[in-house]
Amino acid sequence: MTIPSRKIALVTGAGSGIGRAAALGLLTDGFTVVLAGRRAEPLQALADQAASRGQTALAVPTDVTDPASVQALFDTIEKTCGRLDVVFNNAGVNAPAVPMDELPLDQWFNVINTNVTGVFLCARAAFGLMRRQSPQGGRIINNGSISAHTPRPFTAPYTASKHAVSGITKAIALDGRAYNIVASQIDIGNALTELSERMTRGVLQANGTTAPEPMMDASHVANAVRHIAALPLEANVLNMTVMASHMPFVGRG
Numbered sequence: 001m002t003i004p005s006r007k008i009a010l011v012t013g014a015g016s017g018i019g020r021a022a023a024l025g026l027l028t029d030g031f032t033v034v035l036a037g038r039r040a041e042p043l044q045a046l047a048d049q050a051a052s053r054g055q056t057a058l059a060v061p062t063d064v065t066d067p068a069s070v071q072a073l074f075d076t077i078e079k080t081c082g083r084l085d086v087v088f089n090n091a092g093v094n095a096p097a098v099p100m101d102e103l104p105l106d107q108w109f110n111v112i113n114t115n116v117t118g119v120f121l122c123a124r125a126a127f128g129l130m131r132r133q134s135p136q137g138g139r140i141i142n143n144g145s146i147s148a149h150t151p152r153p154f155t156a157p158y159t160a161s162k163h164a165v166s167g168i169t170k171a172i173a174l175d176g177r178a179y180n181i182v183a184s185q186i187d188i189g190n191a192l193t194e195l196s197e198r199m200t201r202g203v204l205q206a207n208g209t210t211a212p213e214p215m216m217d218a219s220h221v222a223n224a225v226r227h228i229a230a231l232p233l234e235a236n237v238l239n240m241t242v243m244a245s246h247m248p249f250v251g252r253g
Helices: 017-028 040-052 067-081 105-132 156-175 197-201 219-230
Strands: 008-012 032-037 057-061 086-089 138-143 181-189 239-243
Touching: 008 017, 008 067, 008 105, 017 032, 017 040, 017 086, 017 219, 032 040, 032 067, 040 057, 057 067, 067 105, 086 105, 086 219, 105 138, 105 156, 105 181, 138 156, 138 219, 156 181, 181 219, 219 239
Parallel strands: 008 032, 008 086, 032 057, 086 138, 138 181, 181 239
Antiparallel strands: none
16 A cells, blocks of 8 residues: 555554544644554554544554564555654553562563653654655654653652653754754643543652642643644754643642
8 A cells, every 4th residue: 555645644652542632633634644552453443533534544553662563663654655754752651659679670671661762763763764765854753741850759760761752852853953853852741541540539749648630631732743743844842841730840739
């Protein structure tokens, strides 16, 4: 299958939550969207939904922690679409909120492999394709977090991973200048998804108490992705924080 010429976007972690919302938004904006994630069923359901609306989406099951799987994803994009204009590097995981000496090491490696190595592998492959294609260039948008700035209690793996994403974003923004490749990071605070819904019932605070936190609809994050994706490559949003207005972040909580 060869996809007709139009702007091409890739969304990782597209099967649910923020990734799904962003993919739907980019489809609405006329992008052909490549849907990547570990679970084939929700990806294909989203691709079928897009087709029913006259939109074009391609489901490619992918494990972002596996270099061969990521290479296969980008080989498919290059063969099927011919180019790549926008990447939303969204796939990510968390670990249990326990004191770090109680955290199983496999949980640390799972977070780092997904949130850091997975982001790097996808950015690396996108960078290469964007360098080779004509016209040259493209946009890489990384999913950061409030945790890229400050931790929650007992979240060393996730916090470390999101600080690393900030470094990757800045490196891409610098190294991409010669090739018209730009990079952005959206730091997200309390977007309501299937995984974050538990926070509405209470989450550990820095003072040791447990309290519910205000949330925002994931569509606001999707709209931020859409705004950045729509910019010409001569302009960029390097960093954007999108957060529930009353969540405990600014000041003392």
